[in-house]
Amino acid sequence: MTKAISELELESTAEITTGHRTALLAGFLGWMLDAFDFFLVVFCLTAIAREFHQTDRAIALSITLTLAFRPVGAFIFGALADKYGRRGPLMLALIFYSVIEVLSGLAPNYMTFLVLRALFGIGMGGEWGVGTSLAMEAAPAKSRGFLSGILQQGYPAGYLLAALCYIYVFPRFGWRPLFFLGGLPALLALFVRMRVTESDVWKKTRQDSWKDLIQVLAMHWKLFIYIALFMAGLQLTTHGTQDMYPTFLERYWHYGPTERAWITATSMAGALIGGIFFGMLSDRWGRRRMIIVAMCVAIGVIPLWAFSSSKVGLILGAVAMQFLIQGAMGVVPAHLSEISPNSVRGFLVGFGYQCGVLISSSVVYVEAILAVHISYAWAMAGTALISLLLAIIGTATGPERHGAAFKSYAK
Numbered sequence: 001m002t003k004a005i006s007e008l009e010l011e012s013t014a015e016i017t018t019g020h021r022t023a024l025l026a027g028f029l030g031w032m033l034d035a036f037d038f039f040l041v042v043f044c045l046t047a048i049a050r051e052f053h054q055t056d057r058a059i060a061l062s063i064t065l066t067l068a069f070r071p072v073g074a075f076i077f078g079a080l081a082d083k084y085g086r087r088g089p090l091m092l093a094l095i096f097y098s099v100i101e102v103l104s105g106l107a108p109n110y111m112t113f114l115v116l117r118a119l120f121g122i123g124m125g126g127e128w129g130v131g132t133s134l135a136m137e138a139a140p141a142k143s144r145g146f147l148s149g150i151l152q153q154g155y156p157a158g159y160l161l162a163a164l165c166y167i168y169v170f171p172r173f174g175w176r177p178l179f180f181l182g183g184l185p186a187l188l189a190l191f192v193r194m195r196v197t198e199s200d201v202w203k204k205t206r207q208d209s210w211k212d213l214i215q216v217l218a219m220h221w222k223l224f225i226y227i228a229l230f231m232a233g234l235q236l237t238t239h240g241t242q243d244m245y246p247t248f249l250e251r252y253w254h255y256g257p258t259e260r261a262w263i264t265a266t267s268m269a270g271a272l273i274g275g276i277f278f279g280m281l282s283d284r285w286g287r288r289r290m291i292i293v294a295m296c297v298a299i300g301v302i303p304l305w306a307f308s309s310s311k312v313g314l315i316l317g318a319v320a321m322q323f324l325i326q327g328a329m330g331v332v333p334a335h336l337s338e339i340s341p342n343s344v345r346g347f348l349v350g351f352g353y354q355c356g357v358l359i360s361s362s363v364v365y366v367e368a369i370l371a372v373h374i375s376y377a378w379a380m381a382g383t384a385l386i387s388l389l390l391a392i393i394g395t396a397t398g399p400e401r402h403g404a405a406f407k408s409y410a411k
Contacts, residue, residue, distance in 0.1 A: 097123025129350010149279020231356025
């Protein structure tokens with residue numbers, strides 16, 4: 001249960017050092033470029049559907065497959081990270097999903113595209129848990145929430161980058177060249193290799209064998225189930241409000257590519273601010289409390305976000321919604337890292353997070369189906385309301401180790 005910072009031993013390092021910054025930068029850029037690659041499908045959904053002679057729902061299935069296969073990557077790369085260290089698996093994940101992204105731009109048909117998007121999910125799932133463990137283990141406890149907010153905002157930053165590239169590249173060259181840009185994360189692996197140091201927490205708490213690692217994981221199965229369910233609620237809110245949003249702007253509001261990309265990009269500005277804002281507040285007021293506050297306020301924003309009668313209202317609703325949703329998500333890296341034991345943090349945080357993604361992965365497909373029978377506005381508003389309520393319940397019933405010192409946390 002929740003404990004005040006004063007009741008916990010804090011890390012002795014109170015200042016942010018060069019080592020902290022490089023680990024945080026690697027995690028941020030890895031997640032940003034990961035999200036950039038993922039959201040290219042979101043922006044190009046209708047164009048891909050036309051080229052492959054498929055429906056919106058069929059291409060939305062590729063997004064669902066990406067989300068569903070993320071736990072596979074978290075399992076593989078997370079286990080490697082806890083056994084062999086954080087840096088090597090992080091570099092491998094970056095290279096893997098970069099190659100798959102480029103191949104996605106070369107897909108000759110719909111079935112090949114689906115397979116490649118499933119494989120991309122493996123790389124995407126592997127990157128988050130490993131990068132988060134590396135960054136949070138290096139972060140000073142007193143600044144962990146603030147740095148967590150910065151780290152997690154790599155996701156909306158990637159969304160923003162995808163929107164800007166879509167605006168300038170898609171009208172001239174179509175959707176395929178955008179995926180070729182997705183090969184850039186491979187270069188980040190060089191930065192990790194040259195500049196990022198291995199986690200000291202991992203070095204001091206690593207397990208000597210796979211048998212020891214499995215035994216520790218077995219001890220914490222209840223925590224794993226909670227993390228998966230907790231993240232399922234939060235991921236329903238993020239993917240339910242983001243992934244079909246450009247399609248909503250096209251089908252419901254009849255906006256063209258440039259206009260919907262600009263509106264989406266503007267909403268991501270709100271997301272970037274929200275993640276850092278709520279992450280910083282969580283250092284003072286607690287992780288769960290700030291997640292719940294953000295989610296509760298987001299419920300009140302739904303009418304403006306989904307049913308606005310003007311373009312100005314629509315933009316304000318989009319900015320406010322992402323400010324709050326990503327505000328809650330900005331607390332997640334710190335929160336999950338704090339409640340997870342040292343020696344299995346790479347696996348437990350990443351795999352639990354991505355299993356939550358798997359549970360929530362059908363939300364995009366469900367919204368596409370509902371939109372056929374009602375409308376995109378009602379489909380998205382309904383799923384947002386249910387998702388937010390589930391997220392609030394899941395957050396309120398879970399544990400918290402606000403400000404915990406990783407070095408004093410048992411294996």
